[in-house]
Amino acid sequence: MHNRQGNYERRWWKVMLRDPQWWVPLIVLAGGLMVLHWIQ
């Protein structure tokens, strides 16, 4: 879907990289993988 500027398709991934709500789960996932690696 396009926004009012008609550029939705181009920019959503750029927006995501600047969205702190994206980084929180990503960092938690990295931490979880580290814990899993350690206890295995």
Place this chain on the structure above:
Amino acid sequence: MAPTASLPLLEKSRLRSLQALGVMCGFAAGAWLGTAEAPTKLVRVGMSPELISLLMVVGVFLARWSLPALARGTSQVYADAHRAPHLIVWAILAGCLWAVANTLTIFAIRDIGLSIAFPLWNLNSLLGIFWGFVFFHELREAGWRRWLGVLGGAVLMFVGAVLLALASSMQAPQGHALQGVLAALAAGVLWGTMYIPYRKAYLTGMNPLSFVAFFSVGELGMMTALALESTGGLGPLWGQLAGARSVLFWLAAGGFIWVIGDLFQQYAAKYIGISRGIPLSNTNQLWGLLWGTLVFGELHGRSASLYVQVIGGSLIMSAGAAAIAFSAAPPEEHERWQAAAIRESVLYGTDIEYVRAGLEGRAGVRGTGRTAIAMLAIATLVFAVLGAIARAPMVDLNAPAAVVLLGLIVVILVLCGTALWQTTKFS
């Protein structure tokens, strides 16, 4: 970028019916998620945690691509993917979080036992309340009574969970206490954080049935990677799968049942938010206990004090759930949810009408049934093959009690499914 769009306030009667629906879905989620533990209790072989988790995820994947398609057709999934492609990435990320957390819980149970592990990872409720408040304006302008209801309810549920888990521990845990505690806590953090993508998707207007379809891709991908890494490659993994063929059906069935619970959990997260939805679906522990005691005779012949502990823990947990259920969001709080939804719409440029339709629980695109029937046929075929090579479990169980409990959860499924259909057409 300044917000330029606005949403009209939801009618009070519509808000009330959506909130009641969300609460109903939260309790239904608890019933089905708790029942999902039952088939896995039939598996008493020495399998690695990654393999058990992978096999459950296979059942999850099959169910997630067949049941949602059956309910609404596949066009909705494509329409959602087109309108908000960024949410595909979010859903896959949530699936990865689930897979790692589920594997960690198996390690935690092995190292410290269910009694300590379960309450630790159930702390995800408190984390969910925190993320809901910080990121999605939940509990803002909700008033102190609702704060007390939600936070107090979550704490009561935690206390009840501790009592129940202590009572249901059948044997002392072995070794690696620190690793087990860390694994359980990490699982709680992962599961609590997994609800950020859930809530983000539903504030944006995505249909829960579409979200779970992409979620399962992340889940299966991450779980396959973890299983390949732990077994040492495709050859050894295939060897282990072939060796475990007699129990594949039961684990996949557990995954299948789990999906139904998770679908209800998704609708709960959508209509009452994560701060209320997560604690309500954590009532799965009560259902797990019901199956354990009534069907598998886990507490048979134990002391009277233990039964008192179980009844006390169940009552406390139920009281906590009731407190949360009666703390529905008032219109002022819902207005703040709408503000969070507008922020998402402006940030990602999603159509405001799409966001509005999602928040109001109005139906989106309805698909045709052809693809759905094909997907259901594939899932049925896979389960038929797994069932054919499965061995009947050598576990004593109380069959009449199992039939009663199964009947009960089917009634819950029908009631809640009908309410969802009538109120939102599964949107």
